Amino acid sequence: MPQYIFLGSFLCTAFLLQWWQQPLYPVWLWVLLLEVLIYGIYKKQYLWVSIGIITALVVVSRSTHTPTSNTVDWYATDASMTIVGVITDEPDKRPLQTKYTVSVHKITDASGVIHDGVTGNVLITDQRQWPVFEYGDPVSVYGKLQLPEPIDTFQYDQYLSRYNIYSLMYRGSISLTEEENLSLVTKHLYRVKTIFEAQINTLYPEPHASFMAGLLTGSRKGIPKDRMEDFNKTGLTHIIAISGYNITIVITVIMSALFWLPTRLRYSASIASIILFTLFVGASAAVVRAAIMGILGLLALQAGHKTSARLSVLWTALLMISWNPKILWYDASFQLSFLAVIGLIEISPLLEPYLTRVPRTLAMRESLTMTIAAQITATPLIILLFGRLSLISPVTNLLVAPALPLAMLIGFTGTLISFISMPLGLAISYCGWATLEWVLFIAKIGARIPLASIGIRAPYIILMLYYMCLVIAIHRAKSSSSLESKEPLPSL
Numbered sequence: 001m002p003q004y005i006f007l008g009s010f011l012c013t014a015f016l017l018q019w020w021q022q023p024l025y026p027v028w029l030w031v032l033l034l035e036v037l038i039y040g041i042y043k044k045q046y047l048w049v050s051i052g053i054i055t056a057l058v059v060v061s062r063s064t065h066t067p068t069s070n071t072v073d074w075y076a077t078d079a080s081m082t083i084v085g086v087i088t089d090e091p092d093k094r095p096l097q098t099k100y101t102v103s104v105h106k107i108t109d110a111s112g113v114i115h116d117g118v119t120g121n122v123l124i125t126d127q128r129q130w131p132v133f134e135y136g137d138p139v140s141v142y143g144k145l146q147l148p149e150p151i152d153t154f155q156y157d158q159y160l161s162r163y164n165i166y167s168l169m170y171r172g173s174i175s176l177t178e179e180e181n182l183s184l185v186t187k188h189l190y191r192v193k194t195i196f197e198a199q200i201n202t203l204y205p206e207p208h209a210s211f212m213a214g215l216l217t218g219s220r221k222g223i224p225k226d227r228m229e230d231f232n233k234t235g236l237t238h239i240i241a242i243s244g245y246n247i248t249i250v251i252t253v254i255m256s257a258l259f260w261l262p263t264r265l266r267y268s269a270s271i272a273s274i275i276l277f278t279l280f281v282g283a284s285a286a287v288v289r290a291a292i293m294g295i296l297g298l299l300a301l302q303a304g305h306k307t308s309a310r311l312s313v314l315w316t317a318l319l320m321i322s323w324n325p326k327i328l329w330y331d332a333s334f335q336l337s338f339l340a341v342i343g344l345i346e347i348s349p350l351l352e353p354y355l356t357r358v359p360r361t362l363a364m365r366e367s368l369t370m371t372i373a374a375q376i377t378a379t380p381l382i383i384l385l386f387g388r389l390s391l392i393s394p395v396t397n398l399l400v401a402p403a404l405p406l407a408m409l410i411g412f413t414g415t416l417i418s419f420i421s422m423p424l425g426l427a428i429s430y431c432g433w434a435t436l437e438w439v440l441f442i443a444k445i446g447a448r449i450p451l452a453s454i455g456i457r458a459p460y461i462i463l464m465l466y467y468m469c470l471v472i473a474i475h476r477a478k479s480s481s482s483l484e485s486k487e488p489l490p491s492l
Contacts (some may be wrong), residue, residue, distance in 0.1 A: 235393025
């Protein structure tokens with residue numbers, strides 16, 4: 001119980017503070033926090049409530065950004081200048097340009113004055129198509145330093161702030177410097193990822209190559225816009241994202257391959273593999289969420305403790321928000337991933353009695369249950385974020401679910417073997433192509449169905465009321481089921 005009190009107090013406080021998004025909090029916010037504290041006192045858990053509130057205040061205040069002479073956005077005045085720093089993320093390769101995230105160390109302004117000890121990230125746009133530079137490369141960039149601004153209704157500046165990016169430089173002229181590189185491990189992982197994706201492009205035609213790269217490495221940049229639109233209309237966009245299923249595969253493969261080692265070493269190797277895999281695929285919020293939950297589960301099993309999925313989700317949210325509070329409001333991947341997992345944990349067991357007529361063949365019943373449960377919790381937010389509702393998503397997800405694990409297994413195996421024998425790798429890739437073609441076919445046909453997807457908008461108040469009603473409904477359903485289970489069975 002103390003864990004739930006602490007975690008709930010922390011998450012509620014962090015939510016309210018991020019909602020306000022200002023250094024000075026208004027009276028109403030302090031009143032709400034006081035009510036939370038009073039509730040904790042009433043429940044005789046004021047200590048854990050207080051710790052949760054204080055922790056959230058510290059975490060959120062740490063992330064509040066104010067430009068100073070030591071931050072790079074202080075100098076973002078549309079003037080030409082030179083920045084020196086290190087590329088701190090995987091290059092974002094686009095059809096006509098490449099974007100780099102550079103952590104700045106030094107600035108030479110337009111008047112020639114050198115400013116050392118400057119911090120902050122800058123998003124650099126290079127007009128060359130293919131990335132010339134890699135993660136960890138020390139670079140010098142000359143160009144106009146600007147502040148990001150909202151684009152129509154899209155809050156581009158807030159979106160970038162989750163990566164601690166507060167400055168932009170378009171068409172920057174980039175060159176290498178002689179400063180020290182970043183982590184060699186991450187640098188080599190990104191290099192291996194590039195080689196792996198290039199091999200996938202050799203084995204598969206487009207759009208199958210981009211689709212397979214999305215399944216195996218989390219890369220979505222090469223998927224054509226018309227195919228992405230098909231995925232959006234049919235509610236299949238999530239299948240491209242690396243998720244908990246991929247982490248489960250990593251754990252299963254490592255634990256099985258190292259069966260001859262002592263248990264402690266197998267668990268340690270699995271945890272190390274999860275961390276490396278997370279870095280390899282880009283460490284998006286959904287991947288990090290799945291990775292942390294997987295590591296927490298392995299640690300609990302190693303210690304001989306029974307795992308609680310609900311507590312695992314809450315602790316994972318706390319860790320991620322503590323690392324970067326901005327993802328709570330500005331990262332759709334974080335929001336949708338957690339809502340979907342909450343749906344799987346809380347709603348899936350309630351739906352199972354109503355889906356007994358669905359056959360278990362090819363895990364159809366399990367897939368349908370998980371799809372409906374995840375959509376119940378995530379759909380309202382999808383409507384709010386994207387203004388769209390897919391009406392055929394349960395059907396399309398049910399049809400493609402059996403093909404995805406097979407496609408991932410064949411794709412990974414075939415790509416690895418192709419480095420040893422290209423003819424054998426190509427032969428295996430034909431089977432992978434068939435599974436991908438099935439998914440693409442379902443998405444294409446489903447998107448052509450009239451009213452497969454409808455445009456819809458809902459205000460914040462409707463969203464809040466929906467989730468309040470959903471929480472009440474889940475609570476009543478679980479209370480009713482627990483009462484029924486306690487009733488004595490009738491005598492026969």
